[in-house]
Amino acid sequence: MSKKIKKSTTTVKRSSAKFIFVVGGVMSGIGKGITSSSIAHVLQARGNKVTAIKIDPYINVDAGTMNPTEHGEVFVLRDGLETDQDMGNYERFLGEDLPSINYMTTGSVYQSVIEKERNLGYEGRNVQVVPDIPEEVISRIKSAAKTAKADVTLIEVGGTVGEYENLLFIEAIRMMRSEMPEDVAVVMVSYLPVPGSIGEMKTKPTQHAVRVLGSNGVTPDVIIARSPEPVDDKRKEKIARFCNVKVENVISAPDLESIYDIPLNFEESNLSQILCKRLNLSPRKKADLSAWKRFVRSSKAGTDTVKIAVVGKYFTSGDFVLSDVYISVLEAIKFSAYKLKLIPEITYLSSQDFTDKKNLKQLKKFDGVLVPGGFGTTGIEGKLNVIEYVRKQGIPYFGICYGMQLAVLEFAKNVAKIKGASTEEINPDAEHLVIGVMDEQREKIANHDMGGTMRLGAYPAVLKAGTTAMKAYRTKEISERHRHRYEVNPEFIEKLESKGLVFSGTSPDGKLMEIAELPVTDHPFFVGVQFHPELQARPLDPHPLFTAFVKASYETD
Numbered sequence: 001m002s003k004k005i006k007k008s009t010t011t012v013k014r015s016s017a018k019f020i021f022v023v024g025g026v027m028s029g030i031g032k033g034i035t036s037s038s039i040a041h042v043l044q045a046r047g048n049k050v051t052a053i054k055i056d057p058y059i060n061v062d063a064g065t066m067n068p069t070e071h072g073e074v075f076v077l078r079d080g081l082e083t084d085q086d087m088g089n090y091e092r093f094l095g096e097d098l099p100s101i102n103y104m105t106t107g108s109v110y111q112s113v114i115e116k117e118r119n120l121g122y123e124g125r126n127v128q129v130v131p132d133i134p135e136e137v138i139s140r141i142k143s144a145a146k147t148a149k150a151d152v153t154l155i156e157v158g159g160t161v162g163e164y165e166n167l168l169f170i171e172a173i174r175m176m177r178s179e180m181p182e183d184v185a186v187v188m189v190s191y192l193p194v195p196g197s198i199g200e201m202k203t204k205p206t207q208h209a210v211r212v213l214g215s216n217g218v219t220p221d222v223i224i225a226r227s228p229e230p231v232d233d234k235r236k237e238k239i240a241r242f243c244n245v246k247v248e249n250v251i252s253a254p255d256l257e258s259i260y261d262i263p264l265n266f267e268e269s270n271l272s273q274i275l276c277k278r279l280n281l282s283p284r285k286k287a288d289l290s291a292w293k294r295f296v297r298s299s300k301a302g303t304d305t306v307k308i309a310v311v312g313k314y315f316t317s318g319d320f321v322l323s324d325v326y327i328s329v330l331e332a333i334k335f336s337a338y339k340l341k342l343i344p345e346i347t348y349l350s351s352q353d354f355t356d357k358k359n360l361k362q363l364k365k366f367d368g369v370l371v372p373g374g375f376g377t378t379g380i381e382g383k384l385n386v387i388e389y390v391r392k393q394g395i396p397y398f399g400i401c402y403g404m405q406l407a408v409l410e411f412a413k414n415v416a417k418i419k420g421a422s423t424e425e426i427n428p429d430a431e432h433l434v435i436g437v438m439d440e441q442r443e444k445i446a447n448h449d450m451g452g453t454m455r456l457g458a459y460p461a462v463l464k465a466g467t468t469a470m471k472a473y474r475t476k477e478i479s480e481r482h483r484h485r486y487e488v489n490p491e492f493i494e495k496l497e498s499k500g501l502v503f504s505g506t507s508p509d510g511k512l513m514e515i516a517e518l519p520v521t522d523h524p525f526f527v528g529v530q531f532h533p534e535l536q537a538r539p540l541d542p543h544p545l546f547t548a549f550v551k552a553s554y555e556t557d
């Protein structure tokens with residue numbers, strides 16, 4: 001018997017999508033990305049579906065062609081777009097993968113507008129910088145919100161107000177806000193210096209920044225006041241009075257012990273409530289930060305130290321040491337160490353320093369050594385020396401991408417004794433190219449078609465039973481993100497395997513070598529991966545291979 005279903009007459013009214021723009025005031029480098037990620041996290045903790053977008057104001061179409069020492073890490077999304085490291089921060093703080101619609105640069109926006117114009121998409125009218133560029137920006141923001149089915153979309157505008165570069169994005173904010181004033185909020189992340197000569201916290205640069213933003217037709221609803229110290233009431237009142245914001249909307253954001261403390265600090269200042277109120281968002285529940293708090297607690301609970309050396313070539317810039325280039329790798333090590341209740345002590349070493357084998361001895365004091373991804377010829381000799389040393393000394397080794405290719409090459413040279421072995425990236429004329437260019441890449445390199453053309457994004461791999469990789473993942477099929485042009489040359493697989501190297505992970509068709517390792521009977525932990533596992537390591541979900549590496553490092557004498 002068919003039952004008649006009575007149609008409900010009351011429909012639950014879902015509030016419209018909300019948008020929060022984050023802009024920078026005063027200067028760059030004050031943690032706008034982490035601030036945005038933390039805002040995203042506290043809003044998510046209130047039960048909202050949150051997504052985050054990064055706008056980079058440069059002309060490069062994506063971040064893939066930029067020098068890492070200038071721009072930091074290139075973060076590859078699951079669908080393959082090469083983006084800014086802030087996308088990695090959002091993914092880590094939200095615990096979610098983000099799609100490529102969530103990232104844009106001035107170059108990519110202009111590219112779309114020009115393509116549309118060439119295809120008569122503007123039906124013959126005059127295409128103009130304003131409004132057509134901001135309109136393209138707005139349409140991307142709305143489509144990202146729709147794709148994510150987001151209640152709240154957070155949009156971080158790169159750069160600092162007052163720069164030519166981000167003016168068109170600020171115009172997009174103005175246009176969106178006048179179209180839907182109730183649904184768009186603006187947060188300015190500003191900086192309050194404490195000049196050593198006076199020892200007093202100064203608000204004037206923030207006042208100027210707000211005035212500049214105002215001259216572009218945008219006023220902030222919230223000011224996040226970054227400073228070395230907490231902002232006192234007197235300064236909060238001053239900022240409120242001169243910048244037209246409520247005093248409770250001036251949020252003190254002092255330097256904290258760890259970036260992971262920031263969401264907790266924001267919650268203490270009621271930031272999520274302030275933003276929800278401003279946007280008429282009725283949160284389904286109070287902010288639940290319990291999982292995050294547990295993670296933060298565990299990050300401070302360690303008693304024993306694990307010493308990991310990361311040997312890379314992009315650490316030094318002039319007199320300064322940069323660690324941003326490998327930020328996801330460093331965070332991934334930390335998450336796994338915290339999970340194991342260990343204190344990670346990470347040391348950055350320059351691969352060039354190991355060209356001289358005399359320096360290798362210093363590696364003895366580390367529990368584990370990691371060689372991350374890289375490109376080109378600089379520092380390669382040093383990396384090969386490091387790998388040979390840790391292989392022979394039984395020091396746990398984790399090689400990522402180039403770090404895997406070089407581990408295979410070192411094995412080919414020194415164990416399999418393949419004469420004249422090299423990688424095509426270093427010496428295309430070598431006698432035996434143990435690492436060769438991937439077939440589909442050859443033409444691209446010849447045509448200098450280098451932007452966004454590597455093997456990029458997530459691909460599946462299958463693991464071999466009984467191996468270190470399989471024991472770590474505890475599953476047969478995995479999916480990891482890639483970014484490379486070269487691969488293990490299939491011609492040498494048999495020879496390498498006959499000498500004891502195990503290819504424990506391959507593409508499902510068996511053609512591409514995705515993981516190489518030494519059996520535990522030969523070495524406590526020696527694993528190289530062609531992909532970038534660090535891109536999927538999350539604070540609340542550490543990566544199993546990093547955890548296996550950190551554990552082996554700690555346990556090996």
Ligand code: GLN
Pocket residue numbers: 372373374375376400401402403405425483484485486487
């Ligand atoms: N340069 C190597 C390649 O292109 C490795 C790339 C990387 O480490 N991300 O294959």
